Amino acid sequence: MKISELPRESILLPGNPSCQGCPHGLGLRALGMALENIVLVIPAGCTTIISGIHPKASFNVPVLHVPFASAAAVASGLAAAYRQEGIDANVVVWMGDGGADIGFATLSGAAVRNEDIIVVVSDNEAYMNTGIQSSGTTFWKAKTTTSPGGKSEEKKDLATIMLMHRVPYVATASVGYLPDFIEKLRRASEIKGFRFIHLHSPCPPGWRFDSSRTVEIARLAVKSGAWVLWEYDGRFSISTPSKPYKNEERGAPLEEYIKAQGRFKGIKPEDIEEIRRKIEKQWRLLLSFEETFR
Numbered sequence: 001m002k003i004s005e006l007p008r009e010s011i012l013l014p015g016n017p018s019c020q021g022c023p024h025g026l027g028l029r030a031l032g033m034a035l036e037n038i039v040l041v042i043p044a045g046c047t048t049i050i051s052g053i054h055p056k057a058s059f060n061v062p063v064l065h066v067p068f069a070s071a072a073a074v075a076s077g078l079a080a081a082y083r084q085e086g087i088d089a090n091v092v093v094w095m096g097d098g099g100a101d102i103g104f105a106t107l108s109g110a111a112v113r114n115e116d117i118i119v120v121v122s123d124n125e126a127y128m129n130t131g132i133q134s135s136g137t138t139f140w141k142a143k144t145t146t147s148p149g150g151k152s153e154e155k156k157d158l159a160t161i162m163l164m165h166r167v168p169y170v171a172t173a174s175v176g177y178l179p180d181f182i183e184k185l186r187r188a189s190e191i192k193g194f195r196f197i198h199l200h201s202p203c204p205p206g207w208r209f210d211s212s213r214t215v216e217i218a219r220l221a222v223k224s225g226a227w228v229l230w231e232y233d234g235r236f237s238i239s240t241p242s243k244p245y246k247n248e249e250r251g252a253p254l255e256e257y258i259k260a261q262g263r264f265k266g267i268k269p270e271d272i273e274e275i276r277r278k279i280e281k282q283w284r285l286l287l288s289f290e291e292t293f294r
Helices: 023-034 046-050 068-084 097-102 104-112 158-163 178-189 211-223 240-246 254-259 269-292
Strands: 038-043 063-066 090-095 118-123 169-174 195-200 230-232 236-238
Touching: 023 046, 023 090, 023 118, 023 178, 023 211, 038 046, 038 068, 063 068, 068 090, 068 097, 068 104, 090 097, 097 104, 097 118, 118 178, 158 169, 158 195, 169 178, 169 211, 178 195, 195 211, 211 240, 211 254, 230 269, 236 240, 236 269, 254 269
Parallel strands: 038 063, 038 090, 090 118, 118 195, 169 195
Antiparallel strands: 169 230, 230 236
């Protein structure tokens, strides 16, 4: 796939009120380059702000704003209505990790029913829009306004939880590797039923790094092995950008990724070693999936 051959018109218009270096903006532009006939369902979150204030709008596709907990349920009904009317539409739920936390019941229910929708969780690992509170996917030892000493609870592995719903398609992606994300969106669009993509989205103000470094930090997450790109479409496979880092010795130092973020300021060396052990354990789990789902 060549980026130059993809549509140049973005679904996200210029002049929108996203933060400098916002990862959601990168992901939303990629979404528009990957799919046609998009209908967005957005629960409350950063993207609610990005979409603009009435009567202005930042998207040039239909958007339905819904309460946190209802996004997957509303999208399920919307997809059924379009199908009933014979309208070809890609109904996409675009939510943050807060939406996935608060709306998990409807998210899980839609997966169990194998609803014909695409869900993208653009995960910046905290509730950034309401003041950087800790979420289920916040990294262990990361500092937020509700975990000022560093999060003590374990990070929720959302993509693996969705995989265990036995749905047709689950993948992880990163705003640091948009061609990989676009390819996964296109692959998802070729499949009927519930499709889920967990997009890693480093947040400059929430993670406390300069807004010019969003893509760099996202790639460091992958290169250090802290975020692993994979895909399940009946078979489980580690994605091409992550394959070199099956071998830890070929990856970037974990310290480089951790110390690039202000949210880990003052972290102890023994905590970095514990994070390293957690990452190694995650890799062993994912590699066992490759053996199991062949």
